[in-house]
Amino acid sequence: MPIELKMPALSPTMEEGTLARWLVKEGDTVSSGDLIAEIETDKATMEFEAVDEGVITQLLVAEGTDGVKVGTVIAVIKGDDDDASAVPKAATPAEAQAPTPPPAVTPAPAPAPAAIAAKSSSDRIIASPLAKRIAANSGINLTGMTGTGPNGRIVKADVEALSGEGRSPVALPAVDPGLRREAPITAAAPVDTDIPHEVVKLSNMRKTIARRLTESKQTVPHIYLTVDVRLDALLKLRGELNASLEARGVKLSVNDMLIKALGLALIQVPKCNVSFAGDNMLQYSRADISVAVSVPTGLITPIVTDAANKSLSKISTEIGELAARAKEGKLQPHEYQGGTASISNMGMMGIKQFEAVINPPQAMIMAIGAGEKRPYIVDDALAIATVMSATGSFDHRAIDGADGAMLMKVFKELVEKPLGLVA
Amino acid sequence: MAENYDLIVLGSGPGGYVAAIRAAQLGLKVAIVERENLGGICLNWGCIPTKALLRSAEIYHYMQHAGDYGLTAANISADIDAVVKRSRGVAKQLNQGVTHLMKKNKITVHMGDGKLTAANKLTVTKDGKTEELTAKNIILATGARARDLPFAPADGKRIWTYRHAMVPPEMPKKLLVIGSGAIGIEFASFYNDMGAEVTVVEMLDRIVPVEDADVSTFLEKALKKQGMTIMTGAGVEELKATASGVSAKIKGKDGKVVGSEFTHCIVAIGIVPNTENIGLEALGVEMDRGFLKTDPMCRTNVPGLWAIGDITAPPWLAHKASHEGVIAAEAIAGGHPHAMDPLNIPGCTYCHPQVASVGMTEAKAKEAGFDVKVGNFPFLGNGKAIALGEAEGFIKTVFDAKTGELLGAHMVGAEVTELIQGYTIGKTAELVEADFMHTVFPHPTLSEMMHESVLGAYGKMLHM
Numbered sequence: 001m002p003i004e005l006k007m008p009a010l011s012p013t014m015e016e017g018t019l020a021r022w023l024v025k026e027g028d029t030v031s032s033g034d035l036i037a038e039i040e041t042d043k044a045t046m047e048f049e050a051v052d053e054g055v056i057t058q059l060l061v062a063e064g065t066d067g068v069k070v071g072t073v074i075a076v077i078k079g080d081d082d083d084a085s086a087v088p089k090a091a092t093p094a095e096a097q098a099p100t101p102p103p104a105v106t107p108a109p110a111p112a113p114a115a116i117a118a119k120s121s122s123d124r125i126i127a128s129p130l131a132k133r134i135a136a137n138s139g140i141n142l143t144g145m146t147g148t149g150p151n152g153r154i155v156k157a158d159v160e161a162l163s164g165e166g167r168s169p170v171a172l173p174a175v176d177p178g179l180r181r182e183a184p185i186t187a188a189a190p191v192d193t194d195i196p197h198e199v200v201k202l203s204n205m206r207k208t209i210a211r212r213l214t215e216s217k218q219t220v221p222h223i224y225l226t227v228d229v230r231l232d233a234l235l236k237l238r239g240e241l242n243a244s245l246e247a248r249g250v251k252l253s254v255n256d257m258l259i260k261a262l263g264l265a266l267i268q269v270p271k272c273n274v275s276f277a278g279d280n281m282l283q284y285s286r287a288d289i290s291v292a293v294s295v296p297t298g299l300i301t302p303i304v305t306d307a308a309n310k311s312l313s314k315i316s317t318e319i320g321e322l323a324a325r326a327k328e329g330k331l332q333p334h335e336y337q338g339g340t341a342s343i344s345n346m347g348m349m350g351i352k353q354f355e356a357v358i359n360p361p362q363a364m365i366m367a368i369g370a371g372e373k374r375p376y377i378v379d380d381a382l383a384i385a386t387v388m389s390a391t392g393s394f395d396h397r398a399i400d401g402a403d404g405a406m407l408m409k410v411f412k413e414l415v416e417k418p419l420g421l422v423a
Numbered sequence: 424m425a426e427n428y429d430l431i432v433l434g435s436g437p438g439g440y441v442a443a444i445r446a447a448q449l450g451l452k453v454a455i456v457e458r459e460n461l462g463g464i465c466l467n468w469g470c471i472p473t474k475a476l477l478r479s480a481e482i483y484h485y486m487q488h489a490g491d492y493g494l495t496a497a498n499i500s501a502d503i504d505a506v507v508k509r510s511r512g513v514a515k516q517l518n519q520g521v522t523h524l525m526k527k528n529k530i531t532v533h534m535g536d537g538k539l540t541a542a543n544k545l546t547v548t549k550d551g552k553t554e555e556l557t558a559k560n561i562i563l564a565t566g567a568r569a570r571d572l573p574f575a576p577a578d579g580k581r582i583w584t585y586r587h588a589m590v591p592p593e594m595p596k597k598l599l600v601i602g603s604g605a606i607g608i609e610f611a612s613f614y615n616d617m618g619a620e621v622t623v624v625e626m627l628d629r630i631v632p633v634e635d636a637d638v639s640t641f642l643e644k645a646l647k648k649q650g651m652t653i654m655t656g657a658g659v660e661e662l663k664a665t666a667s668g669v670s671a672k673i674k675g676k677d678g679k680v681v682g683s684e685f686t687h688c689i690v691a692i693g694i695v696p697n698t699e700n701i702g703l704e705a706l707g708v709e710m711d712r713g714f715l716k717t718d719p720m721c722r723t724n725v726p727g728l729w730a731i732g733d734i735t736a737p738p739w740l741a742h743k744a745s746h747e748g749v750i751a752a753e754a755i756a757g758g759h760p761h762a763m764d765p766l767n768i769p770g771c772t773y774c775h776p777q778v779a780s781v782g783m784t785e786a787k788a789k790e791a792g793f794d795v796k797v798g799n800f801p802f803l804g805n806g807k808a809i810a811l812g813e814a815e816g817f818i819k820t821v822f823d824a825k826t827g828e829l830l831g832a833h834m835v836g837a838e839v840t841e842l843i844q845g846y847t848i849g850k851t852a853e854l855v856e857a858d859f860m861h862t863v864f865p866h867p868t869l870s871e872m873m874h875e876s877v878l879g880a881y882g883k884m885l886h887m
Contacts, residue, residue, distance in 0.1 A: 130826060155853055
């Protein structure tokens, strides 16, 4: 029997992916555990291992093919007693290259019902049977979309608005745009230019970043609170700790200590360790800190779980290991999905102060600027101190200004009197 | 000092009182203004009392056909006064029910004639005394009344509207019913069952003209079999009340005008919205063919002024008014209700056999450009229908061949008014044919025919 290798679901939420690279060629013999392909999802590149033994007789999907649906047959392995001619139906190009969802390229943002907006998590598709049928007929992918029906259900009118196929004789009354719950995603207009350029295809990661940041800025009312924080005590403590940790091969960064400080601050000010969820609010009892890591293809946020209760050395080794794998695109989904708040540090690039975009459904992100020597008033006298500016962005639907300010105050105190970080 | 509310509802019919309850539930301070009876036409002079009358007619019919069921009933007779008395009792009970609901929801009831003096202000006049009320929002729900024949207005003695027909001064012997919409056909059916000789005159080429053509054809046959005379494509040219009855000149399909004598006549040629004398003119409220123009949230063009029910666009049905009442109340309270799709509003006619439908007729669907799949299952193929002795009727479904959308469902036969809701839920939830096929229908019920009809549309019918 020939064995069909199907596009794997590498995370619970994965519905399709890019077949980034084949690591085998037709005719190769593989055995269980051999790496067969690299598959790129919206966040990471993962390796796909063989489970069965045999000879690869066919690679059915070309390298670099986008939007390969989970379950699509991508290769065929011939077992020992096989007749090589018995080969299953090849994935048609239409199946393999299912068009990526059109919302980002739908024409002008029609003021009427541009109904479907991007949604944070792309779990189950919530759509009426009729909407699904029409979408399937018109080749529209509903993954990650939310509609105008009850509880965000995608209904017929939404799909028709999306396909621009107002063909339906059922003229649904135009709904007042002001009544819409979901802000429609603004489509980027196609750019027509004579300036010499090359067109760079968006990676799945870039598409996800674009979608999520747009969603965040359009639906989450941000407020920004900035404090200046003296770093001298923290730097001194870091020097002492590193001297004693040297033997263990651990070197703490300032950022490792700030992660811990943010974790502790969130536990002390639980009103900021929340997610806004429509009619409810989730109040987390553990602080999982997503740490923004720049990678060649964009940005990813590996998570330090329970940062408040981990030792600095543990945080340091964990984040070092996560960041290294993030740069290789090898993070597992559970290592970057979730988190209760984020931290983004641009200090090493000399940025004095900035405001970061919240990463929904989280409700806050801390933006860390460069630590620098600044004139500073100490005991009514001008002195020199090492100071950094930290700016918290808060989801104002969930967090009041005073509570955000309290978090910033606690964070500042933890950094300025850093013994609390090791206690 | 004018009394001030968050919301005033003008009219307490099934649209108005429901809007008031919903708004009160959402925490608004609500008043309702009614000139006559709480509950409006629907439960005092419409839907409910007619159902009570028709129930009597139905039981009378069964008594007359007791032999079909192996039973004997002797000395059967009908006492129209007692039948009407029961009907009034039912209406009264429900009227008190609404009074209780208003009290329970702390809605202030102002009895009297309401008239807008500004978009947020109205006066209520009763027995010469006038009080002024103000509100942030006002919902107009004044309803409609029967349309008169221009040349023969109803007199309540010989020429009736539905309202007179509901409390007849005497049992008509020979009755002319003008108009074969839901109201005309229900009264025709009632009086026919009660023993009157009934003639129905319909201007269009078929009775119940808003229904699917197959339903019209079937119903016409069934009613004729019961002894009714039905004239389609016909018009009443002249109608005069005389001492002993009414004389009519009716122009038939063939163009010939024939004079006929009847003892009574019911005029059921449509409705007129109650838009006069409520102060609309001065406010510049936008109208369309006599009805108020509203958006999907029931707003008129005047800020703060809303309208629901029979004074707005069709269908003019109690349940459409109620649903609009809820939409308007929720929108006023700052919610985001879902707009109503008129194609998901079912309609029911309680003649014998009953008629029920939702969505597009087959002809309308084709006209709209759909490639349709049609299923039709007869009551004759259903065990429960045969056991009931009601093997007359059918259930028809119309699907979009391309998407499997249920475009419409059309039924005629026993209890179909209770069945239509199954399709309405499915249609509202946008189910496709596969969902109906996968649904388990209980046996033995009439609802099994709903399943078979869907299967039939896709060539999978089991019991035919």
